[in-house]
Amino acid sequence: MTQEPAIAFEGVVYGIGDLGAEFSFRREAGTVTAILGPSGAGKSTLLNLAAGFLTPDSGRIRIDGRDVTGLAPAERGISMVFQDNNLFAHLDIRTNIGIGLNPSLRLDAAAWTRVEHALERVGLAGFGKRMPATLSGGERQRVALARAFARRRPLLLLDEPFDGLGPGLAADMLALMLEICSEVGATVLMVTHDPDEARTAAGQILFIARGRIIADAPAAGFFERHDLPDLEAYLGSAAGK
Amino acid sequence: MLTRAEHRTSRLAGIAALLCVGLALAAPLAVLLSHGGGTGFNSSQGSYLLRITRFTLLQAGLSTLLSLLFAVPLTRALARRPVFPGRRWLISLFAVPLGLPPLVAALGLIEIWGRNGIANKGLSVLGVETPFSIYGLSGILVAHVFFNLPLAVRLILPALERLPPEYWKTAANLGMGGLSLFRLVEWPAIRRSATGAAGLVFMLCATSFTLVLVLGGGPAATTLEVAIYQALRFDFDPGRAVLLSLIQVGLTLVVMLALKLISAPTEAGDTKGGASNRPDVGGGIHAVPDAMLIGLGGVFVGAPMAAVLVSGLSADMSRLLGDALFWRAAMTSLLIGLAAASLSVLLASLLVRARYSAGARPGSALMGLLAGLSSAAGSLTLLVPPVVLGAGWFLTLGGGTGQLLAPLAVITLVNALMALPFVMRVMEPAHQGTMERNGRLAVSLGLVGLNRLWQIDMPAMLPALATGFVFAVALSLGDLGAIALFGSDRIVTLPWLLYQKLGSYRTSDAAGLALLLGGLTMGLMILADRLGNRNGSGLR
Known part of the structure; x- marks a missing residue:
């Protein structure tokens, strides 16, 4: 059986000039x-x-071998977790997870059980009726993970999700995220600016500068490389902060 | 921070200003009440009052319903399309009716929706037999929607634009369709500002005078305010005017209390646009409904203004400008405007400072009362509509016929009170700011009393003072409510002259005059907005 890559960018071009970006890479499930x-x-x-959320000017994006370039975000089999505002502030926790299962919130009893189960999985059993504002930042991110867990989509995109949580909490959340992804079998793309986070969580690195992939390499030993001026400048400036 | 002596003067001056405002409001009401006792009350009058009240509520309710019914989808469309050519321009256009004299707008609306207007030509092409009438209830509704649809859009739009961009990304990621997005995200976000806007629109429509006067056709379409005017001006029936006024005040009181409960949005806020992308919204063919809504909204609001411009430009300006009456009206309007604005800014300054001073001593019941009254003075003037205020003074002056100075003073006073809440809203933050920045320093340098007022506080508040002043002039220039009761051959203002020309079917003169008046007030409004924006104390 030929294994299709879980996600592949094939000559994806977006924007022009200094702001332009061009990406090609593939990742296994x-x-x-x-x-x-x-x-x-x-x-x-x-x-x-x-x-x-953005449509490429040219090139193809494939998920599990399927060309999704022209598909709407919801049709791609993706879950997403942002740094902030993952939860609708005016909806309670279980509703916030529930709309991940059905966007018009038409859930049967089995689906609500899945919601409860997802909350248990992230250690927030009994939080369903509470409003997001009554939760801490870390707890809100756990709810976002719970929603991703309940949705069971093959691809998980994380945009600096544990930024601003404090080092200890971020490490806990990272571990939880990895457990959940391995249970679901999801492939993860995670934007981060923390080299430590990348080292502990990721098997592979995409290092990007000026809209291009400068390095596509295993995480092991990556940060000790000295052949990439961009990486040295990046790490130097990161250490200087 | 103020010194002990400064506190004393501020509070005394504030009390004086409060007495002034209180007297200006209470005296006419007292006169109205004392007149009210003398008239017999019979059942035919009762049914008349009931009919007028019912129509006032009906037209206000329908106007509110229609305004919001169109405003919510239009706002949603605008929020869904954060980037398109002319978006900023369109949203600025929606601010224009806020400052447009109702009389000028009425003229534009007649041009578009009147018997020979574009709307009816379009209808007849479509084969509609009965033409739309700009007079009567339908006309009043169109006019109120023209004024309040854009207001509601500007009040509601920030609530949607404030939502974090992640909301729209999450909605797209989860695949929320238009309906569930509206039900689960958009409506909860706008519910508060939409109900607040509805309350405000209802209040404005329940007290609208000029539009109903011009467009309301006869006794079938008369509101309380217009009925007061008719009772005094045509029938000289003070008893009826008094009863109508009392009903009107009671009505505004109830509406204002209800407004307080639902806490109306006061700031139209930042509508800079292009804030966040909307990945949940499709382009191409999916953009057509939004584009149509936005286009219709823009044409509905823009067309009457364009009509004022076009017909004004084709008017015989040289004849209008050669008319001595025009210049007399312009001078009278300007004098009233300048005097009213000066009075309004003076009262606002005293009240704002007294409120600050009284607020510096928390815990004192007396000071709490002073602070509360000073801040309430603004909204109290909203409680008594200009026509009611004018009616009271009209009776006090015994009709004002033959007099010149007294009616002019009353018009000035009424216009000053009308502008007071807005002027106070501009000056309050400016005063607070200069107190925080310079207060301690001035006191520590011994720069106190008049020296400080002149050298520190006045210069620091100058932009806010100028904004409030220019705004008050513009408001007074466009006002027909106060002059309507007192206007005569001897006292003529620009709106009064325009109303006369409209009434005598001097359409060309009216068009030219409307353009001049509209241009003048709009210019002043834009100036006020600029002055305010430069210092972060904008009107809207």
């Missing part, structure tokens, strides 16, 4: 990839292209 690079390099552009 179940892998975790950290996307790193200086700010403005195009990390979020890559994620937004994969999610379908």
Whole structure:
């Protein structure tokens, strides 16, 4: 059986000039990839292209071998977790997870059980009736993970999801995320600016600068490389902060 | 921060200003009440009052319903399309009716929706037999929607634009369709500002005078305000005017209390546009319904203004400008406007400072009362509509016929009170700001009393003072409510002159005059907005 890559960018071009980006890469199912690079390099552009929030000017995006370039975000089999505002502030926790299962919130009893189960899985059993504002930042991100867990989509896109949580909490959340993804069997693309996060969580690295993939390499030993001036500049400036 | 002596003067001056406002409001009401006792009350009058009240509520309710019914989808369409050519321009256009004299707008609306207007030509092409009438209830509704649809859009739009971009990304990611997005995200976000806007629109429509006067056709389409005017001006029936006025005040009181409960949005806020992308919204063919809604909204609001411009430009301006009456009206309007604005800014300054001073001593019941009254003074003037205020003074002056100075003073006073809430809203933050920035420094330098007022506080508040002043002039220039009761051969203002020309079917003169008046007030409004924006104390 020929194994299709879980996600593939084939000569994807977006925008022109200094703001333009061009990406080609592929990832096998179940892998975790950290996307790193200086700010403005195009990390979020890559994620937004994969999610379908941006449409490429040319090139193809495939998910599980299926060409999704022209498909709407919801038709691509993706779950997404942002740094903030993953939850609708005026809807309670179980509703926030429930709309992940059916966007018009038409859920049967079995679906609501799945919602409860997802909450249990992230350690927030009994939180269903609470409003997002009554939860801590870390708890809200757990709910976002719970929604991704309940949705069981093959691809998970994370946009600096554990930024601003504090190092200990971020590490816990990262571990939880990895457990959940391996249970679901999801492939992960994760934008981060924390080399440590990339080292612990990711098997592979996409290093991006000026809208191009500068390096596509295994995470092991990546940060010790000295052949990439962009990487040295990035790490140097990161260490200097 | 103020010194002890400064506190004392501020509070005394504030009390004086409060007495002034209180007297200006209470005296006419007292006169109305004392007149009210003398008239017999019979059942035919009762049914008349009931009919007028019912129509007032009906037209206000329908106007509100229609405004919101169109405003919500239009706002949603605008929020869904954060980037398109002319979007900023369109949203600025929606601010125009807020400052347009109702009389000028009425003229534009007649041009578009009148018997020979474009709308009816279009209808007859479509084979509609009965033409749309701009007079009567339908006309009043069109006019109220023209004024309040854009207002509602500007009040509601920020609630949608404030939502974080992740909401729309999540909605797209989860595949929420238009209906569930509206039910689960958009409506909860706008519910508060939409109900607040509805309350405000109802209040404005229940007290609207000029539009009903011009477009309301006869006794079948008369509101309380217009009925007060007719009772005094044509029938000289003070008893009826008094009863109508009392009903009107009671009505506005109830509406205002209800408004307080639902907490109306006061700021139209930042509508800069292009805030966030909407990945949940499709382009191409999916954009057609939104584009049609936005286009229709733009034409509905823009066409009457364009009509004022076009017909004004084709009017015989040289004849109009050669008319001595025009210049007399312009001078009278300008004098009233300048005087009213000066009075309004003075009262607002005193009240704002007294409120600050009284607020510096929390815990004191007396000071709490002073602070509360000072801030309430603004909204109290909203409670008594200009026509009611004018009616009271009209009776006090015994009709005002033959007098010149007293009616002019009353018109000035009424216009000043009308502008007061807006002027206070502009000056409050400016005063607060200069107190926070310079207060301690001034006191520590011993720069106190008049010296400080002159050298520190006045210069720091100058932009806000100028904004409030220019705005008050513009408001007074466009007002027909106060002059309507007192207007005569001797006292003529620009709106009064325009109303006369409209009434005597001097359409060309009216068109030219409307363009001049509209241009003048719009110019002043834009100036006020610019002055305010430069210092972050904009009107809207």
